[in-house]
């Protein structure tokens with residue numbers, strides 16, 4: 302993006318000279334820098350590292366949807382939590398939801414305070430057989446070397462589950478009792494949509510009529526050298542997430558021998574449809590990039606500020622530059638990606654049923670219905686039929702004025718006072734999407750520093766976390782739990 306703003310710099314200079322300048326390049330500085338760093342709770346580093354390593358060694362893999370769960374690893378993971386966190390298990394009431402997901406309730410003494418839910422997921426994505434030898438250490442070994450903990454789930458998302466448990470264990474061992482009721486919920490199938498785990502957990506809470514002050518799940522991180530509108534590290538808190546939908550395009554034809562083909566085969570008809578989709582992408586908007594920029598814009602250089610503040614004239618340029626990179630393009634439009642193709646089973650057989658799966662990630666403001674209608678109108682071919690599966694609407698957008706956002710952002714600043722904090726739109730999906738019926742305030746953040754390299758390891762080869770990062774995550778949660786529930790004057 303930085304290059305964009307340099308390029309646009311010249312145009313901007315001209316615009317200023319010809320008098321288009323509007324006096325709105327100044328943003329309110331929303332950053333808060335505490336004078337003293339928060340006292341960090343003491344952590345037994347060897348013990349928490351060992352407990353975390355063991356958690357990675359349990360291969361709680363979610364195979365592709367809708368494969369059945371392999372029970373043993375999840376039950377072993379449950380037992381590992383029981384063995385490792387005795388104070389949590391003696392204080393909390395614990396529910397197992399749909400055999401494998403977990404809910405812990407830490408009852409507070411003040412019923413007038415609305416409960417808060419902290420979430421994570423126990424499952425991890427599989428490791429492809431053919432990538433096994435590329436791993437520096439076996440993916441389920443939990444190897445600890447030179448201050449690094451290696452393995453699948455080291456970041457996504459066992460770090461959240463284990464850091465939350467460690468933070469609560471420390472708090473309870475200190476003899477603290479919560480004023481506000483807290484819940485932890487750990488799903489078992491987040492990586493395949495959460496329909497059997499988090500969704501059932503959300504229904505369980507709904508049956509009890511529970512309404513949360515806020516919900517915090519995985520999602521945002523502290524990014525370094527990733528978002529180039531500012532030079533500082535940027536802690537991004539997810540306040541919304543895109544929707545998800547698969548559409549299977551199907552072309553049914555008479556079939557027969559390929560030596561006497563028709564004018565268009567099933568795959569040929571599908572190919573035409575796919576080209577139409579790639580040539581007629583969804584419209585783009587800078588609306589959701591702006592929520593991040595508005596929070597940190599005052600820390601960017603003057604040119605960037607001018608460009609972003611004068612979108613009445615610069616928006617087309619911003620959009621055309623953002624569309625040039627996959628990562629930024631995904632943030633400004635509903636995306637379509639054709640992922641699976643199927644024809645016949647033999648080279649000389651015409652397929653009677655050919656299919657292509659289009660995976661869509663839907664921007665807030667659209668719905669699965671509006672997106673489906675758009676796809677059909679672009680393809681506009683009655684030889685094709687459609688099947689929708691795994692569809693979720695985009696989430697609502699949570700407020701940045703709520704108690705939850707304030708507590709989370711303030712605590713981030715206390716633990717990372719070099720970082721700016723900003724809300725953002727999450728591109729992928731998280732379990733927290735199932736919780737909007739239970740609160741308006743859903744946030745996504747994990748206290749881990751990532752750069753482009755470590756970010757690419759999530760779901761990839763050589764996923765790992767530094768012990769420093771993991772300990773910081775525990776201390777962050779310890780402080781957030783204290784602020785949100787254990788303080789003498791827990792905020793309303």
Ligand SMILES: [Zn+2]
Nearest residue numbers: 457458491519
């Ligand atoms: Zn995850």
